[in-house]
Amino acid sequence: MQADTRDAPGPVMKSDGLQQAGTSRTDEDAAALLRSSCTVCNRRELCLPGSLDEEDAAQVSRIVYTRRRVRAGESLYQAGAPFRSLYAVRAGFFKSYIVSAGGRIQVTGFQMSGEIIGVDGIDQERHTLSVAALEDSEVCVIPYSRLEEMSARVPALRRQLHRMMAREIVGDHGVMLLLGSMRAEERVAAFLLNLSRRFVARGYAASQFQLRMTREEIGSYLGLKLETVSRIFSHMHELGVLEVQKKSISIKSVPRLRALVHQAEP
Amino acid sequence: MQADTRDAPGPVMKSDGLQQAGTSRTDEDAAALLRSSCTVCNRRELCLPGSLDEEDAAQVSRIVYTRRRVRAGESLYQAGAPFRSLYAVRAGFFKSYIVSAGGRIQVTGFQMSGEIIGVDGIDQERHTLSVAALEDSEVCVIPYSRLEEMSARVPALRRQLHRMMAREIVGDHGVMLLLGSMRAEERVAAFLLNLSRRFVARGYAASQFQLRMTREEIGSYLGLKLETVSRIFSHMHELGVLEVQKKSISIKSVPRLRALVHQAEP
């Protein structure tokens, strides 16, 4: 972990971070890619530009010219850091967490490509969460003041921004439902289905994926201890619903997993 | 409970809902009060207008011309209802809750005067929460499309709107911390302190107040059963930290109550 106050002033990264090692690219290519990043980004629909038309997306691209790599284990920002930008996950995987006055840690979410990070800093102009990469990752830096200003001029962007924040609120309510009223097994099932759904939205398999987080991080997110998470994985394995091998998950029956969520409480 | 699709088209209420029964007011007075509602509202600082200057607040007033009364037990809106407006609580007390597919209920929050309700509908243009009044209440209706449009023209309002949504997100993270990592007694203590703080912000006593919700509603919010809430109130009473008499609460020692929240887990 390290304090960091870089971002906007930092040098523009020319690599797109998804490029295969070994391939090369001319400067013009790279520049072109940067100028039009959002319009050609394969995560565009999932990301801030959402359903914006070409022209509006190009507008967004104009302020999103910086990218930042974050290595596995490093932090994107820490609670208390001044807020200047939102971040769109371009590649990789993050966790966000809150540390209470008493030092308790609660993971508040896991973010994958296309998702927006940083909204927690808007109110106080200081981040209230910490965010760390769970694997080598890259984010697009979205300077907030420019986004706000642009949102005044571009109605579709404005709506998109509001939608995005509202979606986060709705999602948090879902987590509250999970934490407040589900039993351990239901929580884990709901968690896996949520991950699955998000992988599908990104073009990956629905029932085979790698967890990027530890049992402890899952437990923190779900309000459970790591041993409980492990036991429940084992139990689901016994039920034949799941294949678990360390971080590699294979859902054997999505319907049965779904059924595990909806068991009415006694 | 009832389905309702009123709001914007409904007749403008001329009463301010805070007026003492028996006092009377000329039509001009009432009209003046309506036109300038936000600028003279005593909840202004806590509400959407926040720190807007006179002029901007007057702008907001221009679109907030409708009020709506909600009697105790009635719902402001229900999950699934089309989203058209945000609501600012003018007087009274509300609870918001989510009903899961399996029929489980989770109270997601309690709203008091000056607080904004309805953001849960922005993303899908349909509400995902249900909101009900816990006592006879009144809200100011804020037509969302007009607010959005106005936010483009009034920078301070735009910032205020974004802040408000971000604050909700930060607050939800706090609830996730509570639900995910605190034990029962800590949750109840944190809940009472949160209520206390909000009452203070409204000019009421910090340590003496009436609960507007039942033990069951508190329990749902805190992820506990009503019996557990009751037991913990009793226990806090034994400790001499709290006086509880049904819905009437008197905190005997705020510091000791605070200490109950921060006990590091073993």
Place this chain on the structure above:
DNA sequence: CGTTGCGTTGAATAAGGTCAAATAGAGTGG
């Protein structure tokens, strides 16, 4: 080839939940 971090599993324990019964008030109808 030991160390270290992560994951699994078992046994004992504690925290809350469930069930049941009693009480207290608020509101209702006579």
Place this chain on the structure above:
DNA sequence: CCACTCTATTTGACCTTATTCAACGCAACG
């Protein structure tokens, strides 16, 4: 005004679930 009903709350006894504590396996890595 009083008896009655209904709901909210409290409290006790018991039970379930998840946590705690501890041991061990495994793979990655210096």
